[in-house]
Amino acid sequence: MTVRQLHLNLFIYPDGHHEAAWRRPESQPERITDITYYQELAQRAEAAKFDAVFFADGPALADNIRYAARGGLEPITKMTAIAAATERIGVIGTSSTTYNEPYNLARQFASLDHLSNGRVGWNIVTTSSAAAAHNFGLDAHPAHAQRYERAEEFLDVVTKLWDSWEDDAVLADRESGVYADTDKIHRIDHEGRHFSVAGPLNAPRSPQGRPVYVQAGSSEDGRSFAARWAEAIFTAHQTLENAQEFYADIKARARSVGRDPEGLKVLPGISPFIGSTAAEARALEEEFNDLTQPAYSLKQLSNLVGVDLTAYDLDGPFPTEVVAPVGDRAFHSRSQLVLDIVARESPTIRQLCHRLAGARGHRVVAGTPVDIADTIQEWAERGAADGFNVMPPWLPGGIDVFIDEVVPLLRERGLFRTEYTGTTLREHLGLDRPASQYAPTPQKETA
């Protein structure tokens, strides 16, 4: 099978993705609100020709801040400052359709796309935390299906707003005094169940037309949403088989709604512990796991599966029987993933905590640079991935190891670019620039 170029994002979590990384001597938790820390990371990823940096987000404080280095900069501002300090790399950030107004979000992403010269992506989330609801006047978090219904309409509204200026609406004709051709600036007059928005947006159409639509939901609702809207999907899989199933399913769904499956890139997470031998890599992972704190890890696991596990013996078996079937629960796919690990490996609760400590359910691999390159190549060649969201266990050093040791192997194998060929995130990802839905359809040339 011919292997195409892979896409690589650096997923930046303040001190790295391992929950105990901030306790390691090489971490820099004192820089959690220092923008130069993030700018430097993005510059390293840019020097290595990564497609993008990626940021998660939720509009509430994690309830385990006592044991975790959390609570830092807000994504829109962080993304902007990174765009200002880089030239080519994409910048993907998370914003919620549940806790934003579409007009405000559309403006900020359009502005980001302008000021980055077309390098912005929006990771679309519906937000699955009750704590967030309590910061926005809601007693309870909206149910999964309701959130996706709002998300669908939200996407419709913001897409119209981003399309509301045709690309050539600005004339800036000093002589006639006409600044904009108002026939090419369209009210959207959206009236729906959740939103009523007149438009137009108060900014010209941006370099990419719209930000790249990124999405991460893996539930039934999430997959069907992704098939309609997503251009890149960030997804968590522990095994090749699960990733292949997801990849085939999401591409088929895209096809079934009339989209080119090439227009939807699947990017699983991978968190690599890298050593000069496999044993050294595993020992490093152990060192990190030894710094985890049960009071934190158990709370995380309890949140993930929706059951309070604090009364159980840490070295006893995971009590599968008390976990409800996966239904409407928050973190649907992540919860299923935990149950799959339990079914496959029968870990103790402590072992399970360690499995999840690395990257909250994303795949952690420990091995030599060749091992890491091999598994990346295998997943790419066997229909499981169009690229990866690289989630270093620790930062800043963890990404340097990957860039210095693994990326050269991927290049030798013809799997990763040695230079950017485009200037926008869409170009890095091989995605088309969408036309405005309000623009006249181009006439076909006739013979």
Added chain:
Amino acid sequence: MTVRQLHLNLFIYPDGHHEAAWRRPESQPERITDITYYQELAQRAEAAKFDAVFFADGPALADNIRYAARGGLEPITKMTAIAAATERIGVIGTSSTTYNEPYNLARQFASLDHLSNGRVGWNIVTTSSAAAAHNFGLDAHPAHAQRYERAEEFLDVVTKLWDSWEDDAVLADRESGVYADTDKIHRIDHEGRHFSVAGPLNAPRSPQGRPVYVQAGSSEDGRSFAARWAEAIFTAHQTLENAQEFYADIKARARSVGRDPEGLKVLPGISPFIGSTAAEARALEEEFNDLTQPAYSLKQLSNLVGVDLTAYDLDGPFPTEVVAPVGDRAFHSRSQLVLDIVARESPTIRQLCHRLAGARGHRVVAGTPVDIADTIQEWAERGAADGFNVMPPWLPGGIDVFIDEVVPLLRERGLFRTEYTGTTLREHLGLDRPASQYAPTPQKETA
């Protein structure tokens, strides 16, 4: 009277404040979405040791985009990119209490204050445009009094959020594994008429504690809001007498609510046309006025006074009789200001349009550098201003003339700094850093 150091902000309007500036050969309307344009302007103001740059905003497209260079970058992103490209100058941007959620706004300004190392100010507006309402699901714009009621509660909520982490809440103690002292991170549990917000904010307290609170309303509601909350007031006055009345009133109101009037800086707008002779300056203003377009100017004036004037003779008198008394109308103070000009000068409609073309009702002065410095000094010495929001008629060149010709005179007279003495916007403005309302009151030392 001893004159203290003045404060100077550069109020950046894309091509300058004169409505026809974009038609002049020295303008750069093609850079309206080019962030480097704004970064360069901020760098010039920083080199001249200005206190801050300032941006207006409204979440809707101006309805006269055909004739005006409008619709550019969104303020939070623009401010962030400017902070990333400067080191000392303050960055003040406008956000609406009517069309934002307090948790979202609090996060973005806290993040901006972190990443700028304490240089951010928030220009608090309630937004007075019906077009904005239609972008946020409202049929009609909320009435003035309702907007101010929501603004009061909004300020209460965001202030609590900015105070929710005590300054020393983050420990980052690798050894014990305790990242934050959760006894110093406070839920706000706000339950009010407009908002229910649990908190805490998901970011540590920022360098300035809170952004500098800036405000511009001059109505009765606006003044009483300013007296309680504002630390800097941006205000429009055509005459020394009006400015003196406002200055005395607002300082008295601050005193009456128990505040030190020094903690509230009054900064009128000034838009200077500068020439080597007064006649040359006036001729330059005329050149700009000659490029105005009645279809645009009349619409602006009609909006300002709430009456459609398009059927009136441009060279006839302003029809005072059809303008309703100033009441709940949007742009209260600006509307009154127009009526005052009419009462004082009896202009034709065209003359009135020209008076307003320069800076939308702010004071336009045409003169030599000495004339400009003299009027600035007079207003400062006679109790009308603590500084000025400088509104160049055209940009980028208009600010260079002011910096090169007027600022040196102000320095010779001991009115303006030659070097920054502080690093934060609060320090530039001579404002205290507020303590968190949740921090224990410091014990007084006893003998």
